Amino acid sequence: MNTALLCLGAGAMTLLGSCVSYKDSPIDLVREEQTWKQQSLAVQGTKPLNLGKIQKIGLVLNADLNQARLKLAHSSNVAQQSGWWNDPSISFDAKQSLEDVSVINLDAGLAFTIPVTGIPSLEKKTAEQYKESDYWALRQAELTYLSTIEQEWKQLGIVRKRKELIAQRVREMKDEDARFSQLYKLGEIDAATRQLTTKNYNTAVRDLQTAEQDELAQRMSLIKQAGFHPAAASVFRLDTSCPMNVPKAVTVPSPGELVSSPQIKSGMAAYAADEIQLKTEIRRQFPELELGPAFTRDDGEKELGGSIGFNIPLWNHNRKAIAEAEGTRNSSRQATIALWRELLQNSRELAQEQQLVRSHCQDELNRLNLFSSNLVKLEQLYKIGETSLADLAEARQQVYESRISFLDSLSKLTRTQTSLRYLIPPSSLAR
Template sequence: MRHPFFCLAACATVLLGGCATYQPAPVDPAVTHAQWQARRLDDPALAARLRPWLPAEDHGQWPSARYGRADLLLAALALNPDLAEARAHLAGASAAVDTARVRANPTLSLALERYTQAQAGSAPWLWGLSTDFLLDGGLRRRLRVQLADQAVRGARLDYAEKVWSVRSAVRDALAQRLLAQRQENLAARTVAAATALEQAARQRVALGEDEPQVALQAVQTLAQARSDQAAAAQRAASSQAQLARAIGVPVAALEGLDLHWDHFDRPTAPPSARIDTLADHALLARADLERALVEYSQRETELHQQIHDQYPQLSLGPGYTYDHGIRKLTFNASLGLPVFNQNQGPIAQARARREAAAAHVRVVQADIDSAIDAARSRLAAALPALDAARAGTQAAQRTRGQAERAFQLGAIDRTAMLGARLAALAASQSELAALDAAWQAEAALEDALRTPLDPAEAALWPAAGDRP
């Protein structure tokens, strides 16, 4: 009796010797918060990670003297916590492929039996070892591996979509930050002019030169200017926080940085031929469309699995029995019997899921086409509107200059001159709003195409998914 148990113990020792060991990795919120607060764009460790990806004309220099869209995108690819989470999910999907490829382990069973009373001519013990080998191979295993590979492909596309969303967040936050800075400047000048107008109106009312209603209007103009100034300050702070979050650093890390956007004042529509080429590519291979196609392939594979599962699986179980002094070799086989069902329910469900996935592909493709057309029309309308706003600003500036010269010559009073100055400032604010609308229209077109239209970013984008 000692020999079989010794053999079992030896086999268990050998098999368990190759097992992985558990290593705890607790997450301490205090430590992670301190690490977050310590993040900086001029961190030498960040420079080492980004240097291989910097454009050749920069000679691998980091940190940059001025941070443009491409620089901030590179930093976000390395630091953004959402991308780190997406990479972890991608690693998990890749690990699932190894799980799908492994073969099922056999099971080992031990049976013991002892006579309670001595039997003449017989050993008191019966013991037996039996195994069970599931014949899990061939098509079943290939389908399982294929499904895991498709899941990895889907995770890669999800990661690509997350990269794009982070890039769009950086772009939008930078645009809002630059616009908010200009709005703050205009708001401060508007408050100064409105304050002077209010004082001048009060003086004229006190001298009996104007009705009290004129002073009331000046007070209301000043109140509105102060409200706009507060809104501009709030927008600046909000855009600064959004930009920091999109990059993956605390707000303090952006203080004092020189942020710039080349040709920010001159948004233009790309050539129509280029947009047509990008649109054709998006309609066939945009990441979310590819994701829908991968999902359809998964549903197709699942249907194949369910159809194959209607055929029973075979298990083989060779064994050994010591039967009260008699040694026996045993051999068992088991096979499921498709008596009450032939897997019709799961097959029907899998077929319905496949049809739903096919319909989703068509929905995504229609959405892409509609989004591209709408964005092109929006940009085509926004650029002339910007030109019109700039023409209005130029006209208001000329009127202001004429009013200031007339005031110096004594042809008009101070309130008229200040009114012209406020009108010019209001026109400048309208121009900023039109500039904002133009960049938002371009952002909508980029989102529809899933391609940056800025040349510097476009040079980085093809390999953005491979960034650190």
């Protein structure tokens, strides 16, 4: 009996040693908010923030990226813990003889499953492929984040430039309105003209209010996308700019270059994992081999030997799992092909859109330059009294509207070019 107890104790200690301990992780939302706010506000230094710094800091603070990193850490841990053989099985039997209570018969066995089908190796490969898929999913999330932040940043610059132009025009129209008021009192313009100039001035004032609201909304959107605390919107000094020129065309990636897209690589890795999973389920049809020593004590006689065992798949077991794995593999294959087609189509659409919108921008810029040249001439004529204030105001309005139209076209072009630029990872994100 002491021998049996000793064996049971050893087995229990082995089981306890293989157990994983639990550690709780409570959520304190108040503390989380305070930490988030401190991290965000600590970013602002003595100099205004530029796009590069915002992008780098946001790579750490963005919630979606951190969630993608946790998913990669999860799959990495799963991959590390995959591929183990099945745990050995230990059996004990102790029987007391009814005829002689001093006689105790013992049976003990230890069985190891020998994975002759190679299933643990396949499970390891499957987990590694899912880890690879999550890795590229994280890279794609970073690429999408960088594209979004650059778009938000440049849109903020355009919104600020629009507000600046509207404010400049409001100041001009305020001065013009005062002059028109004097002309109206002198009877040099009629009531309809006076009413029209007042209406245009009030419209410009409302446009300025709308522009101020747009700037605030765009600033808040940038702060949110970067992962900063909302309090940062009123604290950060952002060094944005918006040159009034047409940016150079962005190179369109070729189909061969698009293969380097993290989105495609993630899909390919997921497909490979599903392919291996199908092979694994097919392998499960075949029996595993069980080997191990055996000990018997019967009526005082001790016997030591071995055991061998395996199951016989008479009923074509695992058919359902194979069918499910095959269906998943086929769906994954089709999804990856569809993803590639969508990416290729998107790149071609962006290329054509860039070409079209760039031509619109250039046309708007040409008109702006022409109107600006005419305005310079009219201002010179107005100074010497050879043109009217109404003609000068109309020329100023023409230049103002042309500038706003150029910014509208530039906004569309900026979004298109940024999307094109981040279809494939830049060198800084290369693996």
